[in-house]
Amino acid sequence: MGITDMQEAFYYRECAAAHENSPLGLHYAMFLPTINKQATPEQKKKWLPLAENYKMIGTYAQTELGHGTFIRGLETTATYDPKTKEFILDSPTLTSKKYWPGCLGKTSNHCVVMAQLYTQGKSHGPHMFMVQIRSMEDHSVLPGIEVGVIGNKFGYGTNDNGFLSFDKLRIPRENMLMRYSQVGRIPRENMLMRYSQVSRIPRENMLMRYSQVHEDGTYVKPQNAKLAYGSMVLIRSSIVSDAARGLAQACVISIRYSAVRRQTEAYPGGEEPQILDYQTQQYRLFPLLASAYSLQLAGKYVFNTYLEVNDQIEKGNLESMPELHALSAGLKAFSTYEASAGIEVCRICCGGHGYSQASGLPKIYVDVVPGCTYEGENTVMMLQTARYLMKCYSRAKQGQKLPGFVQYIGQNLNKKSCMSEEVALGCLVMAYEHRAARLVEAAAMRMQSLIQGGKKQHEAWNGSSVQLFWAAKAHCHLFCVKNFVDAIQAKSLSSKTVTVMKSVCQLYGVHGILENLGEFMQDGFFSGEQVGYLQRKMLALFENIRPNAVALVDAFDYPDMVLGSCLGRYDGQVYQALYDYAKSAPMNQTEIHSTYYKHLKPLINPETTSDAMQFAKL
Ligand SMILES: CC(C)(COP(=O)(O)OP(=O)(O)OC[C@H]1O[C@@H](n2cnc3c(N)ncnc32)[C@H](O)[C@@H]1OP(=O)(O)O)[C@@H](O)C(=O)NCCC(=O)NCCSC(=O)CCCC(=O)O
Ligand SMILES: Cc1cc2nc3c(=O)[nH]c(=O)nc-3n(C[C@H](O)[C@H](O)[C@H](O)COP(=O)(O)OP(=O)(O)OC[C@H]3O[C@@H](n4cnc5c(N)ncnc54)[C@H](O)[C@@H]3O)c2cc1C
Numbered sequence: 001m002g003i004t005d006m007q008e009a010f011y012y013r014e015c016a017a018a019h020e021n022s023p024l025g026l027h028y029a030m031f032l033p034t035i036n037k038q039a040t041p042e043q044k045k046k047w048l049p050l051a052e053n054y055k056m057i058g059t060y061a062q063t064e065l066g067h068g069t070f071i072r073g074l075e076t077t078a079t080y081d082p083k084t085k086e087f088i089l090d091s092p093t094l095t096s097k098k099y100w101p102g103c104l105g106k107t108s109n110h111c112v113v114m115a116q117l118y119t120q121g122k123s124h125g126p127h128m129f130m131v132q133i134r135s136m137e138d139h140s141v142l143p144g145i146e147v148g149v150i151g152n153k154f155g156y157g158t159n160d161n162g163f164l165s166f167d168k169l170r171i172p173r174e175n176m177l178m179r180y181s182q183v184g185r186i187p188r189e190n191m192l193m194r195y196s197q198v199s200r201i202p203r204e205n206m207l208m209r210y211s212q213v214h215e216d217g218t219y220v221k222p223q224n225a226k227l228a229y230g231s232m233v234l235i236r237s238s239i240v241s242d243a244a245r246g247l248a249q250a251c252v253i254s255i256r257y258s259a260v261r262r263q264t265e266a267y268p269g270g271e272e273p274q275i276l277d278y279q280t281q282q283y284r285l286f287p288l289l290a291s292a293y294s295l296q297l298a299g300k301y302v303f304n305t306y307l308e309v310n311d312q313i314e315k316g317n318l319e320s321m322p323e324l325h326a327l328s329a330g331l332k333a334f335s336t337y338e339a340s341a342g343i344e345v346c347r348i349c350c351g352g353h354g355y356s357q358a359s360g361l362p363k364i365y366v367d368v369v370p371g372c373t374y375e376g377e378n379t380v381m382m383l384q385t386a387r388y389l390m391k392c393y394s395r396a397k398q399g400q401k402l403p404g405f406v407q408y409i410g411q412n413l414n415k416k417s418c419m420s421e422e423v424a425l426g427c428l429v430m431a432y433e434h435r436a437a438r439l440v441e442a443a444a445m446r447m448q449s450l451i452q453g454g455k456k457q458h459e460a461w462n463g464s465s466v467q468l469f470w471a472a473k474a475h476c477h478l479f480c481v482k483n484f485v486d487a488i489q490a491k492s493l494s495s496k497t498v499t500v501m502k503s504v505c506q507l508y509g510v511h512g513i514l515e516n517l518g519e520f521m522q523d524g525f526f527s528g529e530q531v532g533y534l535q536r537k538m539l540a541l542f543e544n545i546r547p548n549a550v551a552l553v554d555a556f557d558y559p560d561m562v563l564g565s566c567l568g569r570y571d572g573q574v575y576q577a578l579y580d581y582a583k584s585a586p587m588n589q590t591e592i593h594s595t596y597y598k599h600l601k602p603l604i605n606p607e608t609t610s611d612a613m614q615f616a617k618l
Contacts, residue, residue, distance in 0.1 A: 021156045023158060047130065132171075144170075146163075246365075247343060252563060439519065510541065
């Protein structure tokens with residue numbers, strides 16, 4: 001279609017095939033960005049035109065049968081042969097077979113393969129290689145390669161997640177993605193030239209960046225080994241918005257339906273109320289609506305941060321990489337957990353019809369829930385964020401100033417909450433800061449006491465990991481609350497909009513505290529009386545939000561075609577749509593189903609069994 005804007009292309013694809021995972025998804029989400037970010041200018045010149053024009057169709061093949069989380073544990077090897085200037089790719093064990101990569105089984109003719117690099121008898125850890133797996137002429141599988149699909153999954157039926165293995169496959173040296181690490185003799189001048197093309201910072205910086213270059217050396221270490229993990233950081237940064245979108249769409253469906261559906265006369269002979277008027281329905285749906293807004297804002301923030309940090313990386317400044325990694329890993333986990341659990345609640349809130357595919361909700365759920373696993377399993381990602389928080393804590397204790405958002409760490413924990421009946425936004429933020437600061441400190445103290453008690457570092461880490469998880473979750477939650485509050489205060493919104501959005505934001509904060517009350521009360525930060533303010537405020541906010549609830553979901557602006565839901569239709573004609581859906585079911589296209597002849601008739605009328613057998617043979 002010639003659409004060049006990434007966002008526009010995304011929305012076009014979503015309209016064309018809503019909630020269907022595209023069999024070309026990995027091509028544009030990971031394969032192209034990996035070439036863009038990890039290939040040298042020469043490699044880009046060769047591959048990008050082919051990939052952009054879908055001659056090369058590719059994916060990102062990292063996970064193996066035996067390892068997904070622990071990248072350093074991958075077993076696929078790429079051994080350099082200086083005689084032929086080739087790498088030999090091999091899958092030496094059953095567990096080394098690539099397993100899960102999307103679009104791999106049948107669609108891709110190339111892939112970026114993460115493999116352990118061996119050269120001069122030494123291992124250098126996981127590196128990326130461009131590997132052609134199928135012919136670009138007739139799509140046949142190339143020699144030395146075994147590839148196929150992994151079979152049915154929880155969802156993702158439209159994506160051919162695959163397996164792949166190599167039998168001593170030789171690929172040219174130039175197929176290693178060499179922007180950051182190199183094998184072979186490359187003149188120093190090349191690097192200087194390349195560098196001067198990518199940024200305008202002084203050449204001296206470049207020499208530092210490549211200070212480990214050996215003229216005769218065959219391996220040049222990158223400035224930071226984690227540059228090779230860049231494609232994952234990109235996707236984690238964008239998953240937050242994906243999760244938010246899924247939750248927002250589920251809220252649209254469930255809240256619109258709740259405004260149409262009536263159930264149970266309110267008093268004998270009285271009108272049946274819209275189910276949205278039940279306080280318990282509001283208690284389950286309105287906090288999710290607030291969460292959808294909050295996650296959308298968080299998604300925008302983290303993606304913009306990714307773009308900014310990426311810009312700096314392009315210029316050779318890698319300083320903000322750890323912060324971005326901690327933010328994107330934690331928020332990816334936090335958002336996909338919240339969205340997955342929330343979508344299921346939306347489904348349950350639709351009663352029986354929520355269980356029908358006609359609700360559109362199962363499709364949204366199976367589309368969002370793998371986000372808890374791919375691009376880093378959520379618990380593992382939370383623990384990566386916790387690792388960063390622990391470093392921040394020890395820096396704060398040494399009196400060092402912390403960057404931006406983590407400045408709350410190490411703060412005085414003897415304060416009491418300023419919460420009053422009014423529930424000011426500032427007091428909400430303070431409460432979340434206090435909780436996160438306390439949980440970070442508690443996890444750090446636990447680690448310290450285990451180490452002092454004679455545990456090794458890794459034992460102490462495992463023995464503290466539940467508390468580390470709590471700390472990281474509290475940190476991400478704080479981020480979402482604070483970012484929501486900042487968005488309301490900073491944006492030039494009309495005063496009416498601010499009034500409405502302030503209620504939504506307050507609800508997000510208040511509900512989050514009430515759901516995690518133990519963590520806010522364990523050290524007496526809130527008094528029982530203050531908890532009472534919060535409970536009353538939450539119920540008052542439901543009443544505030546109720547008249548605007550449908551407008552607040554309409555504002556997400558998802559067309560019916562994207563929602564794909566009989567329950568969430570804009571025109572509210574739910575019952576007609578459900579009836580039409582039923583009528584169009586394939587089993588309704590014949591009056592008597594074939595199973596009658598095969599199974600039922602012999603039961604009902606045993607003497608006709610032979611007819612039935614004959615029918616079965618037919
Ligand atoms: C869990 C880790 C992060 C551990 O890595 P490790 O090398 O063992 O590191 P460690 O010893 O724990 O820590 C060393 C250090 O490396 C840092 N680090 C780790 N990752 C990054 C990063 N991306 N940017 C910047 N820094 C990073 C860590 O914070 C550590 O820093 P520190 O030593 O504490 O200063 C890694 O193995 C990992 O990322 N695992 C998750 C695997 C994953 O995400 N796979 C995705 C496959 S692709 C996919 O799923 C696509 C699906 C898409 C779709 O279908 O739509
Ligand atoms: C739909 C889908 C699409 C995918 N697409 C791709 C793709 O395109 N390319 C690709 O390369 N891969 C892909 N994957 C694979 C995916 O990235 C991995 O499954 C994911 O990274 C998790 O790794 P794992 O399966 O090894 O989980 P495991 O690590 O085995 O997780 C199992 C359990 O162990 C726990 N655990 C593991 N390590 C630790 C630890 N250090 N501390 C505490 N707990 C731990 C986890 O929390 C989890 O509860 C896809 C997966 C899915 C489901």
